[in-house]
Amino acid sequence: MILKLNHLNAKATAATQAVIEAVYSMVANGHLDKGQFARLQFELDWIQYKQNFREVVTATRGFSAYGAEAPLMDIHVDTRQVDPANLQVELARALATSDRVFIEDFKSLRQSVVWEFNKFYWGHLLAWEHATGKGYDQALPGGSSDGHNPQAIADDVEEFLDLLMDLRDKNQLPPEVNLLEIGVGSGSRCAQWLDQFHAADAKRGTGFYPLIRFYMGDYSNDTLDKARPAVAKHIDQCRFIAMDAMNPIKALPQLRHKILQVHLTNVYDNLPDEEVVRRDGKLYFVQVRAYVPQAEAQRLSHKYGIALPEFKGRVLRMIAEGFDSFGGTDQGVPFWQELWAAIRLEERLVRLEDLTEYPFPEGLDAGKLEDILSGAPADFRFHLSSGALESFIRTLPLLHPRGYLQIFDIFVTDLAQYRTGFFGPGKLDGSLLNWVNGALLKEVAQREGYDVHFRPFQYRKDTKTSILYTTRRE
Numbered sequence: 001m002i003l004k005l006n007h008l009n010a011k012a013t014a015a016t017q018a019v020i021e022a023v024y025s026m027v028a029n030g031h032l033d034k035g036q037f038a039r040l041q042f043e044l045d046w047i048q049y050k051q052n053f054r055e056v057v058t059a060t061r062g063f064s065a066y067g068a069e070a071p072l073m074d075i076h077v078d079t080r081q082v083d084p085a086n087l088q089v090e091l092a093r094a095l096a097t098s099d100r101v102f103i104e105d106f107k108s109l110r111q112s113v114v115w116e117f118n119k120f121y122w123g124h125l126l127a128w129e130h131a132t133g134k135g136y137d138q139a140l141p142g143g144s145s146d147g148h149n150p151q152a153i154a155d156d157v158e159e160f161l162d163l164l165m166d167l168r169d170k171n172q173l174p175p176e177v178n179l180l181e182i183g184v185g186s187g188s189r190c191a192q193w194l195d196q197f198h199a200a201d202a203k204r205g206t207g208f209y210p211l212i213r214f215y216m217g218d219y220s221n222d223t224l225d226k227a228r229p230a231v232a233k234h235i236d237q238c239r240f241i242a243m244d245a246m247n248p249i250k251a252l253p254q255l256r257h258k259i260l261q262v263h264l265t266n267v268y269d270n271l272p273d274e275e276v277v278r279r280d281g282k283l284y285f286v287q288v289r290a291y292v293p294q295a296e297a298q299r300l301s302h303k304y305g306i307a308l309p310e311f312k313g314r315v316l317r318m319i320a321e322g323f324d325s326f327g328g329t330d331q332g333v334p335f336w337q338e339l340w341a342a343i344r345l346e347e348r349l350v351r352l353e354d355l356t357e358y359p360f361p362e363g364l365d366a367g368k369l370e371d372i373l374s375g376a377p378a379d380f381r382f383h384l385s386s387g388a389l390e391s392f393i394r395t396l397p398l399l400h401p402r403g404y405l406q407i408f409d410i411f412v413t414d415l416a417q418y419r420t421g422f423f424g425p426g427k428l429d430g431s432l433l434n435w436v437n438g439a440l441l442k443e444v445a446q447r448e449g450y451d452v453h454f455r456p457f458q459y460r461k462d463t464k465t466s467i468l469y470t471t472r473r474e
Contacts, residue, residue, distance in 0.1 A: 001023065001037055001038070001040045001041070001042065002040070002041040002042065003016070003019065003020070003041075003042045003044070004041065004042065004043045004044065005044050006043055006044060006045050006046075006419065006420065006421065006422065007044070007045065007046040007079070007420065007421055007422070008420065009046040009079070009080075011046075011079075011080075012044065012046055012079030012080065012082075015044060015077065015079040015082050015084065016044060018082070018084035018087050019042055019044065019077055019087065022084075022087040022088045022091055023037070023040070023042070023091075025088060026088060026091060026092070031088075031092060032091075032095070039071045039072060039073050040073055040074075040075055041072075041073070041074045041075070042074075042075045042077065043074055043075070043076050043077070044077050044079050045076055045077070045078055045079065045422040046078075046079050046080050046421075046422060047078045047080055047081070047422050047426070048080075048422065048426075049424070049426025049427060049428075051341060051426065051427035051428075052078075052425070052426045052427055053114070053343065053344050053345040053425055053426075053427070053432075054076065054078050054344065054345075055078075055090070055093070055094060055293075055344055056077070056078055056081045056082055056083075056086075056090045057075060057076070057077055057078075057082075057087070057090040057091050057093070057094040058075070058076040058078075058094055058346075058347065059073065059074075059075055059076075059094040059095050059097070060073065060074040060075075060076065060286075060347040060348060060349055061073050061348050061349070062284060062348070062349045062350075062351070063348055063349065063350050063351070064350075064351055064353075065350065065351055065352050065353045070349075070351065072279065072284075072349060074277075074349070075091070075094065097346060099293060099294040099295070100291040100292070100293060100294060100344075100346070101291060101292045101293075101294060101297035101308070101311055101312065102289055102290070102291045102312070102346075103289075103290045103291060103292070103312050103315055103316070103343070104289050104290050105289055106287045106288065106289045106346075106348060107287055107288070107289070108274050108285065108286075108287055108288075109272075109273060109274040109275060109286055109287070109288050109345075109425075110272045110273060110274040110386050110387070112288050112289075112290060112345070113290050113316070113319070114288075114290055114343065114345070114425075114432060115272045115432075116319050117319065117340060117343075117430065117432075118270065118272075118430075118431050118432055119219075120319050120336075120430070121429070121430035121431045122219055122220045122222075122223065122431070123220055123222065124222075124322070124333075124336075125220060125222050125223060125226075126222050126226070127323075127329050127333050128333065128336075128337070128429060128430050130333075131329075131333045131334070131337065132337075132429070135186065145185065145188075145189070145265055145266060146265065146266075146408055146457055146459070146460055146463055146465040147189045147263075147265025147266070147408045148188050148189050148192065148265075149459040149460065150192060150196075151459050152408075152457070152459045153189065153192050153193050153196055154196050154200075156193070156406070157193060157196045157197045157200050158200060160197070160260075160261060161197070161200055161201065161204060161206065161208070163260065163402065164177065164206070164208050164260075165206060167402060172402070173211075174258065174260075174400070175211070176211055176213050176258075177208060177211040177212050177213065177260060178213045178215065178255055178258050178259045178260060178400075179212065179213070179214050179215065179259065179260060179261045179262075179263070180214075180215040180217060180248070180252070180255075180259050180261070180262045180263070180398065181214070181215070181216055181217065181262075181263045181264070182217045182218070182243070182245050182248060182262065182263070182264045182267055182391075182395075183217070183218055183219075183245060183264055183265065183266070183267035183270075184216045184217065184218050184223065184224070184227045185218075185223065185227070185265075186226060186227060186230060187216065187226070187227025187228065187229075187230030187231050188230055189263075189265065190214060190216055190227065190230065190231050190238070191230040191231045191233075191234070193214075194212070194214060194231060194233075194234040194237060194238075195233070195234075197209065197212065198234070209237075212237045213237065213239060214231075214234070214237050214238050214239065215238075215239045215241050215252065215255075215259075216231070216238055216239065216240050216241065217241045217242075217243040217245075217248065217251065217252075218241075218242070218243070219242070219243065219244060219245060221242060224240050224242065227240075228240065245264075245267050245271060245387075245391050246271060246272075246387050246390050246391045246394070247390070247391070247394050248262075248391065248394055248395045248398060249394045249395070249397050249398055250394070252398060255398055256397050256398060257397065257398070257399065257400055257401065258398070258400055259398045259399055259400055259403055260399075260400045260402065260403040260404075261403060261404060261406060262395055262398060262399065262403070262404075262405045262406065263406045263407075263408075264406075264407045264408070264409070265407075265408040265409070266408065266409055266410075266433075267391075267407075267409070268385070268387075268388035268391065268392075268407060268409050268436045269388075269409050269410055269424070269433040269434055269435060269436055270431055270432070270433050271385075271386075271387025271388050271391060272386060272387040273383055273384065273385055273386055273387055273388070273424075273425070273434045274286065274383075274384050274386050275381060275382065275383055275384065276381070276382055276383075276384055277349055277380075277381045278373065278376070278377070278378065278379060278380055278381075278382070279379055280378070280379070281378065282351055283351070283352070283369075284349035284350060284351045285349070285350050285351075285352060285358065286347055286348075286349060286350075286381075287347070287348050287349075287350050288345040288346065288347050288348075289345070289346050290343055290344070290345055291343070291344055291345075291346055292311075292339070292342045292343055292344070293342065293344065296342040297311050297342075300335065300338060300339060300342070303335075303338075304326065304331065304335045315339065318332065318335075318336065323336075336430070337430070340427070340430055341427075345425075360384075361384065361386040361387075361389045361390045362389070362390045362393050362394070363389050363390065363392070363393035363444045363448070364384075364389060364440075364444060368443075368444070368447065371443075372439075372440060372443045373415075376415040376416070377415065377416055377418075377419055380415070380416075380418045380419050381418060382412075382415060382418045382437060382440075383412070383423065383424070383434055383435065383436070383437045383440075384437065384440070385434070385436050385437040385440055385441065388436050388437075388441065389440065389441060389444060392405075392441055392444070392445070392470075393444070393448070396445075396448060396450060396470070399470075399472065401472055402472075403471075403472075404469055404470060404471045405468075405469070405470035405471075406467065406468070406469055407467065407468040407470075408457065408465055408466075408467055409436050409465065409466070409468065410423075410433075410435045410436065410464045410465060410466075411435065411436050411437075411438030411454060411466050411468060412435050412436065412437050412438055412439060413438045413439055413442075413454050413466070414439055415437075415439050415440075423435035438452075438454060438466075438468060441468070445470055446473075449472065449473050450470050450471065450472055450473055451470070451471055451472075451473050452468060452469070452470050453468070453469045453471075454466050454467070454468055454469075455467040455468075455469065
């Protein structure tokens, strides 16, 4: 048995000894045979998200590409939730996996139904906010988005004005100054940016404001409608674009090589993702299936008048059609919220014998991944950041030769960090999020002819946010 402590949180040190004692007791009592014991790898994680997809104990078995069980089993223990007195019970439950109502079959995390829930949330954001009585921003750490920080916006405006002045001095200033924000939320950041740009432009006397074309892009029409009043003072400068954050160039092909700034705040961490485990020089891809614990499924079925055998079908119908099957939002939204809190993910690790067969996200292939991992730890689990990577690759063609991509998000900037913390997925209201594999984005960008730099977010104490800048390599 291998025991790995994936964090340095002192509050959880007692769990280490408790795990060892629980495992020895289960072997002695015959609840865990010596073959299982020999292939166990216990991983102790401190899961900082109050809501997540993990039970207290999660068992993850290994499989070959052909479905045969492999001699590999990981046991994940959430040391934040664990009660040493109940650890044996939780361990036995994780190994049994019989008391679950499944919503899907095993598949790549990227293809899981949980991302359909994520889309559903953004499509019904107003209904969720009405039910909770608070806006999305209030659910974020600190109660607001780091992208809305007034000083961060002011500094960005000044830097952008410097860029425009330099372009004008070199006779390179375009007739229209295009900016794009992807994932505009309430529109607050766009409004603040335009307010400050208008004021700074007037103070400098540079006359750039009439040239501004600020494209506000979002997947959700609800969100765009909500954002429109926020920028009413600058409506002539704004353009509202329905777009998939994973494919910005598709929505704006006419702006290829014409946008001087693309900004995103907490978008990449909310895009479909998948995870990979590296073990003994081999790569295993994490497959998942969403479920609701049996007791919770029975409770929800009783409360909302659903026959338990119909539970899965009713859930999938809600995601596809909305709340009509519940008689409207008064019943449907509370069911949705309680269901989301109850959903968990069972995992298995599947080894692909031939990496070239794997459908890698755009910008990455087996050869590139193997090169990137050449200096990485030999045994670790990491995000492929598939959605973020595809969005990244499909945004770069929009950039003007002097333009830049600016991303406020939570990034893993060194692959070794994955051995010292849990980086998702976690739940945030009705959506989910992962830290973004910034180290992988940086490597891919370099192969595309771009430089990536990370800048600490200095505007809020103890924030996990950092700022990624991408510029074309000269």
